[in-house]
Amino acid sequence: MLTASLLLALACGAGTGTDERGQTDSRVIALVGVHVIPMDREVVLRDRTVVIRDGRIAKIGPMGRTEVPPEALRPGVRGRYVIPGLIDMHVHLTRGDLSTYLMAGVTTVRNMWGWSGIEEIRRDVASGAARGPRVFSAGPAVDGDPPVRSGAEVVTDPAAIPLLVQRQKAAGWDFVKVYQQVDPQVFSALVREAPVFGLRLIGHVPTKVSFHDALTGLASIEHLEGYDKALTGSRRPGFQSWLTIGPGVTPEMSALAEVTAARGVWNCPTLVVAARALGSGLAAGERDRAVQARRAMVRALRDAGALLLAGTDGGVPLVPAGQLAEELIELTRAGLTPYQALRAATIDAAAFLAASDSLGRVAEGMTDDLVVLADDPLRDVAAVRAPVAVVARGEWRRR
Numbered sequence: 001m002l003t004a005s006l007l008l009a010l011a012c013g014a015g016t017g018t019d020e021r022g023q024t025d026s027r028v029i030a031l032v033g034v035h036v037i038p039m040d041r042e043v044v045l046r047d048r049t050v051v052i053r054d055g056r057i058a059k060i061g062p063m064g065r066t067e068v069p070p071e072a073l074r075p076g077v078r079g080r081y082v083i084p085g086l087i088d089m090h091v092h093l094t095r096g097d098l099s100t101y102l103m104a105g106v107t108t109v110r111n112m113w114g115w116s117g118i119e120e121i122r123r124d125v126a127s128g129a130a131r132g133p134r135v136f137s138a139g140p141a142v143d144g145d146p147p148v149r150s151g152a153e154v155v156t157d158p159a160a161i162p163l164l165v166q167r168q169k170a171a172g173w174d175f176v177k178v179y180q181q182v183d184p185q186v187f188s189a190l191v192r193e194a195p196v197f198g199l200r201l202i203g204h205v206p207t208k209v210s211f212h213d214a215l216t217g218l219a220s221i222e223h224l225e226g227y228d229k230a231l232t233g234s235r236r237p238g239f240q241s242w243l244t245i246g247p248g249v250t251p252e253m254s255a256l257a258e259v260t261a262a263r264g265v266w267n268c269p270t271l272v273v274a275a276r277a278l279g280s281g282l283a284a285g286e287r288d289r290a291v292q293a294r295r296a297m298v299r300a301l302r303d304a305g306a307l308l309l310a311g312t313d314g315g316v317p318l319v320p321a322g323q324l325a326e327e328l329i330e331l332t333r334a335g336l337t338p339y340q341a342l343r344a345a346t347i348d349a350a351a352f353l354a355a356s357d358s359l360g361r362v363a364e365g366m367t368d369d370l371v372v373l374a375d376d377p378l379r380d381v382a383a384v385r386a387p388v389a390v391v392a393r394g395e396w397r398r399r
Helices: 006-012 095-103 118-128 158-170 186-196 211-215 227-232 237-244 253-262 269-276 284-304 324-332 336-343 347-352 381-385
Strands: 023-025 028-036 045-053 056-060 079-086 084-093 108-109 135-138 173-179 200-203 220-222 267-269 369-374 389-392 393-396
Touching: 006 095, 006 220, 028 369, 079 389, 084 324, 095 108, 095 118, 095 389, 118 135, 135 269, 158 186, 173 186, 186 200, 186 211, 211 253, 227 237, 227 253, 237 269, 253 267, 269 284, 269 324, 284 324, 324 336, 324 381, 336 381, 369 381
Parallel strands: 028 079, 084 108, 108 135, 173 200, 200 220, 220 267
Antiparallel strands: 023 393, 028 045, 045 056, 079 369, 369 389, 389 393
């Protein structure tokens, strides 16, 4: 919960000079003596000065040889680590969560279920009327009858898909999300029609659709959906299919991972929410077996060179907003290096969002979405749990 002093700071106006209390809004910010992790390669660029002007990174150079504009806000960050703003690729966004994400270092989110308030949130964030992460969003999920959740667009006739996709495009959604009960004919129509309107299909692998057919149409798979059925021949609710899968990487996992990599399909495993869901009603040994099996599937995907995204499912009861650090830690427990885990929430996430020209890296010309950390996250990704400060849209926000 935000303290009264931080709420006051969040409301303050423009500031320059060396004042760094709470939040300041400055056209020029200089981070002097920081260690930059650019994320386009696994390296720490030590003792750098990063100059931010008008919401963009204007200059990065060696400390002492890089001019600091006299009007710049110059917070005391020497010896701190700077990474790109983090991207949570699976959230269920509400207005009340905006500041929570931002102060956790999450400067961009992919919202996974469109609803009527999202467009207003996006406009307010873009205009500065609200402070929060930039928002990419799927529309309301497309499901079969009966739908798994209320609010889905229920479709049973493939002929209805062209109009549905056209309507979602006109509404401004960035992706079409497919859900659990969609039948194979409707799924095929979605695969065919979404690209016609410049949209990509993301979401769950429908229960009635074969895993290999799903790989021909989905741009990203959420929660490792479909791998459980492909490995076991059936799907049980609450991730419990993973109970019957061995804890280590199996030849079957490796084969599925290789096909996934060959098709260029991304995965957003959401390991934390699954582990928490499995903790309900299961003995500890059972839960651990399922968790280890899911980690092994992620490791197989990594080993095959398949594409991975970091997402939390934030906003559901099991996962409050702002817990992307826990997902990154879980990805390292699955076998990713800290750098690989961070890529899934920075440079690789930006690539999926077709935003590599502005997001995901610390480089001149990129947006000023930056996170300042006390410790080196390439040594221990848990360093992202407590950002010292966040920069976004020309504003310095000290935690």
